[in-house]
Amino acid sequence: MAYSVAPLDRLCEQFERLPGIGKKTARRLAYYVITRPDDMAGKFSDALLSAKAKIKYCSVCQNLTDGEVCSLCSAADRDRSVICVVEDAQDVMAFERTREFKGLYHVLHGAISPLDGIGPDQLKLRELMARLSDGTVKEIIVATNPTVEGEATASYISRLVKAMGIKVTRLAYGIPVGGDLEYADEVTLSRALEGRKEL
């Protein structure tokens, strides 16, 4: 293209690296940030740097936190005998939104994926094992994603944890609430059938 402005192009590139943001959207967002009258670019940049500087992994559960130990791990009212193992910090938020789970979490920061070069060593598994040594934990709920990578990770964890004599469970598979049976894929439907419960 004949017309381009280098600093703007560089900003577009950063926006384009975000998941789900294409070339056109990136350009629109970059223009938006730059042309806002209230120094949005400055505020945005501050928020990025401050988040990057202050946010680290909780030394216990590896969730994102701005302290040494996250507010969930340090809360007095959580059940310390159950740990829900998830792939990402966002999954913790999803569980917290249910207001059902009262145990603790462990964030793996990924899933085993040999194609992407991610093996067990790249995940926060050592940190999970360390938490199991003192006998407080009675159950591990493996809540990795229902994908090939999530399944591989689940069975890997299951083997390790069972060897320590701790109960391992996996989230139930089935049809999503509010969904339409017609649109359920066959794998989900067979799993729902398999896991059927007496009424």
Added chain:
Amino acid sequence: MAYSVAPLDRLCEQFERLPGIGKKTARRLAYYVITRPDDMAGKFSDALLSAKAKIKYCSVCQNLTDGEVCSLCSAADRDRSVICVVEDAQDVMAFERTREFKGLYHVLHGAISPLDGIGPDQLKLRELMARLSDGTVKEIIVATNPTVEGEATASYISRLVKAMGIKVTRLAYGIPVGGDLEYADEVTLSRALEGRKEL
């Protein structure tokens, strides 16, 4: 929600201010930027600050540029007798992509919208008028958006420019190429009928 991390929430807020980005997407993007291993937050922040610092309005056409005069206004091969007036800098990109228009541009940075408190004085109209004084410009193509605000702006500009004895044209209305007649709204269709051409 029980669980929140202040610096992360502030970053989410900034993402949420972007057009078309909702609460959930903002959270996903914020997590993404923060958890990238290659200091994406730092690079993003640099790109924002550098764009903000270097990009200003072209002193001639008010388009975004990192110089004093933008590359379009300073190009030797553009037709200086035609100015295409647009609302935003992004519209310039859209015209440049057509590779059809060889004239110059003028970016208004908005459209007249009394409800939003935007009158003619908030737009780069004075700068447009200044460009018309030396008699070089023979035609003004008003390419504001086909919205109420865009129309109001177009008729305002038309009155001013015609008074100076300069030709004013407006983009053709009609059915979009590749569109389906069935889905064209009635206003567009009547305009397309009105503007029909002999084959």
